[in-house]
Amino acid sequence: MEKLMIRGGRPLRGTVQISGAKNSAVALVPAAILAESEVTLDNLPHLSDVAVYREILEDLGAEIEWHGDVMKIDPSAAVSRPMPNGKVKLLRASYYLMGALLGRFGEVTIGLPGGCNFEPRPIDQHIKGFEALGATVTNEHGSIRIHAKELRGAKIYLDVVSVGATINIMLAASRAKGLTIIENAAKEPEIIDVATLLSAMGAKIKGAGTETIRIEGVERLHGCRHSIIPDRIQAGTYMIAAAATHGDVVIDNVIPKHMEAMTAKLEEMGVEVIELDESIRIIGRPDYSAIDVKALVYPGFATDLQSPMTSLLTQAKGVSILTDYVYSNRFKHVPELARMGANIRTEGRSAIIEGSTLHAAKVRAADLRAGAALVVAALTVTDGITEISGVEYIDRGYDNLVDNLRMLGADVWREVDTEEEEWGAVE
Secondary structure, X not given: OEEEXXXXXXXXXXXXXXXXXXXXXXXXXXXXXXXXOOEEEXXXXXXXXXXXXXXXXXXXXXXXXXXXXXXXXEOOOOOOOOEOOHHHHHOHHHHHHHHHHHHHHOEEEEEOOOOOOOOOOOOHHHHHHHHHOOXXXXXXXXXXXXXXXXXXXXXXXXXXXXXXXXXXXXHHHOOOEOEEEEEOOOOXXXXXXXXXXXXXXXXXXXXXXXXXXXXXXOOOOOOOEEEOOEOHHHHHHHHHHHHHOOOEEXXXXXXXXXXXXXXXXXXXXXXXXEEOOOEEEEEOOOOOEOOEEEEOOOOOEOHHHHHHHHHHHOOOEOEEEEEEOOOOOOXXXXXXXXXXXXXXXXXXXXXXXXXXXXXXXXXXXXXXXXXXXXXXXXXXXOOOEEEEXXXXXXXXXXXXXXXXXXXXXXXXXXXXXXXXXXXXXOO
């Protein structure tokens, strides 16, 4: 295992290029299974989750070429093999194989997904959708078996807004017979990205990005070429890092509309934000005001940016309150920030953050976005080197993080984590 070493105190300056969206990529790669000829994905981020997905699809018989940010997937020879354990345990988004394989082959047997374990995220809404489409779902020795002689369109109301369930039902319904209507659907940009790919493959989808999505199933889907949208969470993290270090950074290859909630909160703090057609410039200021932030489903402030935003709020004067209405206990970064001198306490869904000066320390990323929070915090430290272990989590969502930060002037590098080699990774 490796650890990140960061000597902070340097304002970030320059331009950073944002890669394709991680939350799109982990749905688009398995979605390619639904086609019966080659699918090409452009602007694909180099992330550990994508690499694991490549291996899974190859195990299923797909032929894959991956060069740079382009992946070619030929799923014509793929089959639905049981996957009770192994690689599917390495990433949360492996559940998208359920909808993709069910839609293509009418059956799938798969172990429960893994990934970041910051809070239980049940898949009951996914199962509800599959059953409404005519599938039978059973638990066999710890694995989920889903099969259907024939998938038929249905009207499905999601009890809670769920990005994963919305996408999974879209995948299966795209090859079901008849019309499927998903009500109370998630509206995230990644939903639109998946719908755009499926439409290019020949699916008939209307309403993606609204609370009601209509899918008219088709018998077959064909290959296509699709460019993945920019990663709004990665972009937001660099926006936060630029502000936290009082820097001046242009975040390039972004869709400013996707960043509206983040932009509004930064401006409320006193950060200068300049929006251009496909980029955003962040100009930090010496002092920031405390604010309240509520993490909500899109188009609200993204829960995936709640953790790094906590680090930025430690740099504001006064007391800020950050409340997460999406996940009730996504605060594993708080004890680690406390190690660095942060004055934070949690009460239920909220973190109460009082402005404070952070110090270098040895800390550990407990999940992907908690890792981003520690990186932002470490960049503000002026009294030494912060050591961040658990880098494998950070690698799940941030493409070329070290190189990008170095280009912006940060003093950051990787080292082998000898403590983890000796004692083993902490769960």
